[in-house]
Amino acid sequence: MARTVITFGTFDVFHVGHLRIIERAASYGDRLVVGVSADALNKVKKDREPVFSERERMAIVGALEAVDEVFLEESLELKRHYIEQFGADVLVMGDDWAGRFDEMKDLCEVVYLPRTPAISTTALIEKIANG
Template identity: 70%
Template sequence: MAKTVITFGTFDVLHVGHVRVLNRAAAYGDRLVVGVSSDALNFSKKGRNPVFSQDERVELVSNLKVVDEVFVEESLELKKDYILQHEADVLVMGDDWTGRFDWVSDVCEVVYLPRTPSVSTTAIIEHIVTTRPIG
C-alpha cells in the first residue's frame, strides 16, 4: 500500500530551501501532498501579503516533480482534517514548527525536518528590497 506524506507551507519566492525540504519530505513515502497557505492565512501568520498570489504559488509547487497533489490550506487549525482528507500517513514540517503539530500524532506520524541553513524567503525579500535601485 502506498504511503502518503503531507506537508504545508507558503512557498513564496520559491527557492532551493523549498525544493530541498520537499525532496526530503517525499523520501518519507510514495506520494507527496502539499498544502499551500492561502493568501489570507499567510497574512495572518506573517503580517504581510506574499509576493506571489496563492494561485501562482499553487502552480509553482504543482510543477515540481516530487509533488503529486497540491491544495490550498485555509487554516492551521484544520491540519488534522487535511491529513484525514488526503489519507496521509506522515506529516512533515520544518523544524521551526517543532512541537506545534504533535497534536495530530494520533492520526499520523509527525516529522520535523531541519531547515536549509542560510536560506529564507524573508531574507531573500529583504535583500531584493534593500538592493533594488531607487528611481
C-alpha cells in the same frame, strides 16, 4: 501499501530551501500532497502579503516532480482535517514548527525536518528590497 506524506508551506519566492524540504518530505512515502497557504492565511501568519499569489504559488509547487497533489491551505486549525482528507500517513514540517503538531501523532507519524541554513524568504525579500 502506498504511504501518503503531507506537508504545508507558503512557498513564496520559491528557493532551494523550499525545493529541499519538498524533496526530503517526498522521501518519507510514495505520494506527496502539499498544502500551500492561502494569501489570507499568509497575512495572518506572517503579517504581510505574499509576493506571489496563491494561484501562482500552487502552480509552481504543483509543477515539481516530487509533488503528486497540491491544495490550498486555508487555516492552520484545519491540519487534522487535511491529514484525514488526504489519508496521510506522515506529516512533515520544518523544524521551526517542532512540537507544534505533536497532537497529530494519533493520526499519523509526525516528522520535523531541519531547515536549509541561511536561506529564508523574508531575508531574500529584504535583500531584494535593499538592493
